[in-house]
Amino acid sequence: xxxxxxxPSWVICKSGTSVKIECRSLDFxxxxxxxxxxxxxxSLMLMATSNEGSKATYExxxxxxxxxxxxxxxxxxxxxxTSAHPEDSSFYICSASPPGRTTSYEQYFGPGTRLTVx
Amino acid sequence: KQEVTQIPAALSVPEGENLxxxxxxxxxAIYNLQWFRQDPGKGLTSLxxxxxxxxxxxxxxxxxxxxxxxxxxxxxxxxxxxxxxATYLCAVIENTGxxxxxxxxxxxxxxxx
Numbered sequence: 001x002x003x004x005x006x007x008p009s010w011v012i013c014k015s016g017t018s019v020k021i022e023c024r025s026l027d028f029x030x031x032x033x034x035x036x037x038x039x040x041x042x043s044l045m046l047m048a049t050s051n052e053g054s055k056a057t058y059e060x061x062x063x064x065x066x067x068x069x070x071x072x073x074x075x076x077x078x079x080x081x082t083s084a085h086p087e088d089s090s091f092y093i094c095s096a097s098p099p100g101r102t103t104s105y106e107q108y109f110g111p112g113t114r115l116t117v118x
Numbered sequence: 119k120q121e122v123t124q125i126p127a128a129l130s131v132p133e134g135e136n137l138x139x140x141x142x143x144x145x146x147a148i149y150n151l152q153w154f155r156q157d158p159g160k161g162l163t164s165l166x167x168x169x170x171x172x173x174x175x176x177x178x179x180x181x182x183x184x185x186x187x188x189x190x191x192x193x194x195x196x197x198x199x200x201x202x203x204a205t206y207l208c209a210v211i212e213n214t215g216x217x218x219x220x221x222x223x224x225x226x227x228x229x230x231x
Contacts, residue, residue, distance in 0.1 A: 095162075
């Protein structure tokens with residue numbers, strides 16, 4: 001149980017285009033999902049908290065107009081990188097906390113999406 | 119601002135050794151601490167979670183301890199195997215009512231046969 005998937009696993013896009021990344025909780029419903037970014041040989045940094053049915057909460061320094069988050073249902077959150085530039089190339093990972101883990105806030109992570117902007 | 123540091127940054131050991139990975143955090147007001155494993159180019163696998171009221175958790179060859187007052191946690195790996203080679207990350211959730219994880223810098227472990 002507590003499986004989180006991401007699609008695509010990797011994507012290459014040209015500078016100036018937009019790319020959408022999906023995060024799904026496969027066997028549980030998640031009212032809250034989280035989006036992280038990881039640059040090579042660095043740790044994960046939280047970008048935003050995705051809330052089902054409401055606006056996402058962005059961390060300081062993350063451009064909300066560039067990284068659009070839509071939590072369309074209790075099992076799906078999407079991250080759209082708009083007008084992508086080479087510096088947006090990174091590893092994007094999402095996570096969710098199953099309902100049974102709400103007291104411990106234990107999070108389960110997706111496999112990640114490697115974005116390369118040329 | 120919470121900062122999480124892991125020492126050492128990299129570790130190379132022969133198979134069979136027992137080893138200890140260290141994690142320290144600057145603000146002791148945490149809700150829990152979680153240890154993860156990350157294989158190259160992959161997502162994170164949760165290994166152990168220690169709630170702030172607990173002092174340790176065990177799973178198989180892994181044992182994690184937490185000393186909240188001193189801002190430290192250790193991950194003990196017994197009888198290391200080549201399959202343990204990965205990056206190990208610790209992360210804390212602060213006691214702010216939100217579920218945000220603050221990650222450490224990671225320890226890259228290589229266990230040679």
